[in-house]
Amino acid sequence: MIQSQTNFLKELLExxxxxxxxxxxxxxxxxxxxxxxxxxxxxxxSLLASKxxxxxLLIGETKVPELAYLHKQIAxxxxxxxxxxxxxxxxxxxxxxxxxxxxxxxVADQGELITFLKFLVLLPRAEYFKDTAVEALRTNIxxxxxxxxxxxxxxELYFNEQQWNQMYLKAAFMQLNLGQIMGVxxxxxxxxxxxxxxxxxxxxxxxxxxxxxxxxxxxxxLNDELLADMDHLLKSDQPSENIAAALCCYxxxxxxxxxxxxxxxxxxxxxxxxxxxxxxxxxxxx
Numbered sequence: 001m002i003q004s005q006t007n008f009l010k011e012l013l014e015x016x017x018x019x020x021x022x023x024x025x026x027x028x029x030x031x032x033x034x035x036x037x038x039x040x041x042x043x044x045x046s047l048l049a050s051k052x053x054x055x056x057l058l059i060g061e062t063k064v065p066e067l068a069y070l071h072k073q074i075a076x077x078x079x080x081x082x083x084x085x086x087x088x089x090x091x092x093x094x095x096x097x098x099x100x101x102x103x104x105x106x107v108a109d110q111g112e113l114i115t116f117l118k119f120l121v122l123l124p125r126a127e128y129f130k131d132t133a134v135e136a137l138r139t140n141i142x143x144x145x146x147x148x149x150x151x152x153x154x155x156e157l158y159f160n161e162q163q164w165n166q167m168y169l170k171a172a173f174m175q176l177n178l179g180q181i182m183g184v185x186x187x188x189x190x191x192x193x194x195x196x197x198x199x200x201x202x203x204x205x206x207x208x209x210x211x212x213x214x215x216x217x218x219x220x221x222l223n224d225e226l227l228a229d230m231d232h233l234l235k236s237d238q239p240s241e242n243i244a245a246a247l248c249c250y251x252x253x254x255x256x257x258x259x260x261x262x263x264x265x266x267x268x269x270x271x272x273x274x275x276x277x278x279x280x281x282x283x284x285x286x
Contacts, residue, residue: 005066005087005122006084006087006088006091008066009080009083009084009087009122010022010084012057012070012080013025013077013080013081013084016077018053019052019053019055019077020051020052020053020077020080020081021051021052024051025044025048025051025081025084025085028040028044029044029085029088029089032044032089033088033089033092033093036093036096036097038100041085041089041097041100041104042100042104044085045082045085045086045104048078048081048082048085049078051081052076052077052078052080052081052082053076053077053078054076054077054078055076055077056074056075056076056077057070057071057075057076057077057080059071069151069153072151072180073118073119073151073152075118075119078115079115079118079119080119082112082115082116083115083119083122083123086101086104086116086123087122087123087124089101090123090124090125091124094124094125094128098125098128101123101129102128102129102132105129105132110141110143110144113136113144113147114143114144114147115147116129116132117132117133117136117144117147117148117152117154118147118148118152120132120133120148120152120154121152121153121154121157126154126157126158127158130158130159133148133154133155133158133159134159134163136148137149137163137166137167137170142174142176145170145171145174145176146176148167149167149170149171149176149181150171150176150177150180150181151180151182152182153182153183155167155181155182155183155187156182156183156186156187157183159187161187161189161191161192164187164189164192165189165191165192165195167181168181168184168192168217169192169195169196169199172199172210172211172214175211177213177283178211178213178214178216179213179279179280179282179283184216184217185216185217185219187217188216188217188218188219188220188221189217189221190221192217192218193217193218193221193226194221194225196214196215196217196218197218197225197226197229199214200214200229204232212233212238212240212241212243212244212282213244213279213282213283215229215233215244215245215247215248216244216247216248216279218248219247219248219249219251219252220252220253222248222249222252222254222256222257227254227256227257227260229245230245230248230249230257230260230261231245231260231264233245234246234249234260234261234264234265234268235264240282242265242268243268243277243281243282244279244282245261245265246261246265246268246269246271246272246277247272247277247278247279249261250269250272250273250277251272
């Protein structure tokens with residue numbers, strides 16, 4: 001789990017003094033925390049746009065989870081400055097500053113809201129702001145929805161089953177990259193498997209394509225209806241659909257699913273057995 005790490009954020013900002021006026025931020029932070037000055041907090045937050053460059057962190061390949069997360073989100077110094085400010089006041093006195101930070105987000109412009117959603121998981125007691133995250137699921141503004149749903153660990157950690165399922169299906173409906181949703185296997189559930197099957201049947205009835213990546217959560221829930229869906233996919237003339245079904249069948253706990261895969265697509269059964277198939281391959285085939 002990625003948690004609030006103000007020292008980690010500060011080190012990143014300190015390493016690039018020409019891109020962020022960290023001394024100015026810390027000076028204001030000390031005053032805000034000491035005097036519990038709400039107006040000073042709002043003013044400092046507003047002025048951050050002029051104190052930090054809108055340039056992305058330059059991060060290469062890394063195994064450090066926090067850095068990998070920031071890399072995927074293409075975090076900028078301006079975004080990190082905002083997160084650092086909010087995380088610092090929340091860490092100092094959450095009971096006092098929690099409602100104040102919530103007010104900042106309530107009146108935020110689109111860019112500020114996107115920053116908040118992308119890096120919400122870095123704040124102390126991030127579950128306190130869950131209403132804002134859930135509200136982002138209802139938006140028709142694609143960048144806002146992407147901020148909470150794509151490459152973001154927050155939904156996996158804090159959404160309930162209904163909220164998770166809503167997010168997953170909406171991402172599919174919006175034709176977003178489902179491979180960028182984190183925790184798909186961990187948050188898989190029987191109701192989502194049923195919803196995916198129903199959605200697929202609607203698309204097939206209308207002669208419309210469906211992203212084969214959508215089937216990723218169904219492996220452990222292959223009942224008779226879903227086995228019929230796997231049979232349909234295995235017999236498709238689309239290699240990506242064949243692979244999706246093969247992965248679902250092979251990684252299921254269903255003897256019938258394995259027998260289906262081996263009988264219809266023995267070559268994919270052997271590929272799966274040799275660890276030669278994975279979900280990332282699907283986008284290369286579409």
